[in-house]
Amino acid sequence: MGAFDAVLVDAGGVLVLPDRAAVSAALGLGAWDVAPEVLDRAHYRAVAAVDDARPETDRAIFPTYVAAYLEALDISPDRRDLVAALAAIFDVGAPAWTTVIPQSAASLRTIARGHRVVIVSNSQGWMERHLRDAGVCQVGPGAGASVSAVIDSAHVGAEKPDARIFRAALEAVGVAADRAVHVGDSVWFDVQGALAAGVNAFHFDPYGLCTNTEHEHVAGLADLGLGSR
DSSP states (O other), X not given: OOOOSEEEEOSBTTTEEOOHHHHHHHTTOOTTTSOXXXXXXXXXXXXXXXXXXXXXXXXXXXXXXXXXXXXXXXXOTTOHHHHHHHHHHHHTOGGGOOEEOHHHHHHHHHHHTTSEEEEEEOOSSOXXXXXXXXXXXXXXXXXXXXXXXXXXXXXXXXXTTSHHHHHHHHHHHTOOGGGEEEEESOIIIIIHHHHHTTOEEEEEOTTOOOOOOSSEEESSGXXXXXXXX
């Protein structure tokens, strides 16, 4: 790892994951049917499928994401009732992303003590409030990690992989692109988007699903090795 002044962090998939209880209920799964980590892993497998499809917009990911998520659980994507049930969960916004990744939340606190941290999320304007309410992070002092800014695509008018959202994050903290690093769970939206903006990038890949050797990977935020300075 080089020395960085700013750390840009994706929210969905890095800090929070889909609500396990809501997903289990929608799919008719009981706690005895599927382990929590199986549901979490399904998210990353679904994101990998989205990366292969390279959709033009964030909203265009849902058909591919939902189908791959079901396949990861050995459920046929032809089950239209279950496809509709999952799509309904993700359409509600913040309530779909209530599973906090504790290791990420803890690491974010450590990183924020020595670096300017900016959350960069494709969202509909609710991500800053959602992360604050979940106790993950907030701008300034509070229950979670103290970050410099939360950049929400709805407020910027551009969503990842568009370079403009990364530039907005850099402008928020006054840091040059080559002095920043971005971490996200999508190769297409996060890694390639950040690299196109001149920002160093790491693929957040906790299950080691990605075999692409053309970009860097981390299994967790702690792997960045960025503590207090």
